[in-house]
Amino acid sequence: VGRDNPLVERLRAFTPLSPAQAAMVRALADPQAVKPMRRDLIREGDRPRAILLLAGWACRHRTLEDGRRQILQVLLPGDLCDLHNAVLGRMDHSVGALTEVRYAELAPERLEELEADPDLRRALRWQAAVAAATQREWTVNIGLRNAMERLAHLFCELFVRLRAMGLNDGQACDFPLTQVDLAEATGLTPVHVNRTLQEMRRTGLIVLDRRRLTIPDLCALAETGLFNAAYLHLGPAGQEPRAPRVMW
Amino acid sequence: VGRDNPLVERLRAFTPLSPAQAAMVRALADPQAVKPMRRDLIREGDRPRAILLLAGWACRHRTLEDGRRQILQVLLPGDLCDLHNAVLGRMDHSVGALTEVRYAELAPERLEELEADPDLRRALRWQAAVAAATQREWTVNIGLRNAMERLAHLFCELFVRLRAMGLNDGQACDFPLTQVDLAEATGLTPVHVNRTLQEMRRTGLIVLDRRRLTIPDLCALAETGLFNAAYLHLGPAGQEPRAPRVMW
DNA sequence: CGTGCCGTTGACGATATTCAAGTGCAGTGG
DNA sequence: CCACTGCACTTGAATATCGTCAACGGCACG
Numbered sequence: 001v002g003r004d005n006p007l008v009e010r011l012r013a014f015t016p017l018s019p020a021q022a023a024m025v026r027a028l029a030d031p032q033a034v035k036p037m038r039r040d041l042i043r044e045g046d047r048p049r050a051i052l053l054l055a056g057w058a059c060r061h062r063t064l065e066d067g068r069r070q071i072l073q074v075l076l077p078g079d080l081c082d083l084h085n086a087v088l089g090r091m092d093h094s095v096g097a098l099t100e101v102r103y104a105e106l107a108p109e110r111l112e113e114l115e116a117d118p119d120l121r122r123a124l125r126w127q128a129a130v131a132a133a134t135q136r137e138w139t140v141n142i143g144l145r146n147a148m149e150r151l152a153h154l155f156c157e158l159f160v161r162l163r164a165m166g167l168n169d170g171q172a173c174d175f176p177l178t179q180v181d182l183a184e185a186t187g188l189t190p191v192h193v194n195r196t197l198q199e200m201r202r203t204g205l206i207v208l209d210r211r212r213l214t215i216p217d218l219c220a221l222a223e224t225g226l227f228n229a230a231y232l233h234l235g236p237a238g239q240e241p242r243a244p245r246v247m248w
Numbered sequence: 249v250g251r252d253n254p255l256v257e258r259l260r261a262f263t264p265l266s267p268a269q270a271a272m273v274r275a276l277a278d279p280q281a282v283k284p285m286r287r288d289l290i291r292e293g294d295r296p297r298a299i300l301l302l303a304g305w306a307c308r309h310r311t312l313e314d315g316r317r318q319i320l321q322v323l324l325p326g327d328l329c330d331l332h333n334a335v336l337g338r339m340d341h342s343v344g345a346l347t348e349v350r351y352a353e354l355a356p357e358r359l360e361e362l363e364a365d366p367d368l369r370r371a372l373r374w375q376a377a378v379a380a381a382t383q384r385e386w387t388v389n390i391g392l393r394n395a396m397e398r399l400a401h402l403f404c405e406l407f408v409r410l411r412a413m414g415l416n417d418g419q420a421c422d423f424p425l426t427q428v429d430l431a432e433a434t435g436l437t438p439v440h441v442n443r444t445l446q447e448m449r450r451t452g453l454i455v456l457d458r459r460r461l462t463i464p465d466l467c468a469l470a471e472t473g474l475f476n477a478a479y480l481h482l483g484p485a486g487q488e489p490r491a492p493r494v495m496w
Numbered sequence: 497c498g499t500g501c502c503g504t505t506g507a508c509g510a511t512a513t514t515c516a517a518g519t520g521c522a523g524t525g526g
Numbered sequence: 527c528c529a530c531t532g533c534a535c536t537t538g539a540a541t542a543t544c545g546t547c548a549a550c551g552g553c554a555c556g
Contacts, residue, residue: 092381189513
């Protein structure tokens with residue numbers, strides 16, 4: 001589907017953009033690159049670079065010396081990454097492609113131009129604030145919830161974020177995370193994720209098969225995951241799905 | 249001890265400040281307020297306000313509907329809070345005083361002035377980037393580590409942050425967190441925290457009594473907590489303790 | 497001298513991990 | 527076309543870690 005630049009869509013959920021402003025945002029995506037599935041875009045120790053994800057799924061992740069790995073954040077099309085981390089000398093974690101991804105590295109000059117516009121500066125701050133709120137919510141998710149709640153919460157977050165970008169397909173969406181990925185994102189073991197998923201399937205909370213997720217009853221899933229979308233701070237545009245539909 | 253404004257000290261760890269710049273930063277602290285122990289400075293649902301903590305300990309925390317509570321971040325003197333969250337309509341979590349605190353609410357105009365100075369803008373970004381990195385590290389801590397590792401890591405982080413501000417006392421520091429607080433910060437139960445602390449005391453990793461923490465061997469504690477201070481991005485000034493001392 | 501909070505203890509149980517082995521499917525090469 | 531390989535997923539049994547419940551002790555404060 002010939003969509004607009006996903007960052008334009010994203011920022012429009014927060015504030016209206018003039019044609020000139022939209023053009024400035026689109027210009028960010030100009031020198032594009034592609035990275036194959038399961039390769040890192042940025043590695044721990046690299047100098048930080050600002051990145052705009054245009055298509056595909058990516059994640060921030062960190063690996064301990066003994067090999068244990070934690071997925072810190074899932075990045076979807078339209079997500080910005082390390083916009084302001086350039087002030088830090090080196091990355092303290094990595095950013096990896098979960099699927100094949102298309103992305104753009106953002107030239108500092110272009111970013112300066114955007115920051116010069118008060119509306120865009122506010123919109124970029126909103127984006128950064130939402131990313132920080134999401135990181136906090138992940139801390140809550142892992143610290144406070146049990147296995148099924150954690151998985152339900154993660155499914156809700158990703159589905160709602162995809163839906164806000166029009167990347168869902170009714171009650172279904174692509175879902176490229178493996179059970180190992182889910183384990184690394186939720187702080188569980190792959191075995192326990194497997195058993196918990198089976199229980200969620202048995203009770204009809206989710207259908208998850210061949211990298212495809214269907215949520216028959218989002219309301220029910222949100223209840224079991226104690227999911228409240230407030231932390232995503234979806235603007236007025238994001239609070240209702242793009243295609244009119246009964247809300248939960 | 250008559251110290252400089254703690255934010256001035258903090259930012260100087262990142263970049264030198266001219267007298268004029270330091271004066272602008274000091275001006276932020278002007279209308280000061282005090283909040284008694286265990287009261288919230290900002291509540292979930294409030295409009296976000298930018299806050300500078302001048303003395304005492306505070307924390308961000310979030311409570312689920314069923315009463316479970318998570319401490320998301322510990323705020324120490326010199327920490328800034330919600331500088332850029334004003335773009336969000338409402339707080340999705342609370343900020344509470346762990347001890348009696350002295351703080352300042354920052355007028356947006358004053359912040360604008362600071363942001364107009366490129367050096368200060370960079371310094372404030374560094375501060376925000378470190379806060380984000382710390383939040384990620386907490387996700388790792390809770391997601392990947394067991395009880396003793398989590399506590400050891402938390403002790404290391406807080407001690408190193410205090411030391412970078414000169415708020416330690418050799419190998420000791422104030423430590424106002426109760427065992428319930430530690431439990432809420434690490435995603436454990438108070439009972440399990442208690443047992444784990446006893447084990448840490450038995451093995452001589454820590455001395456913790458009457459709100460006072462002593463770390464006989466920081467290196468050993470860092471090893472058991474898999475603590476690596478890189479994520480705190482302490483500048484050149486912060487990498488060595490203020491009083492010359494053998495580093496671990 | 498009570499009252500309340502914080503810390504401590506014991507017994508028991510639930511949740512999640514570990515280890516090890518096996519299944520199914522997709523892609524590869526003979 | 528079919529064996530072969532690799533990867534994701536699945537299963538079972540034994541175990542570890544951590545949680546729950548309930549009660550008690552000490553200390554500070556009023």
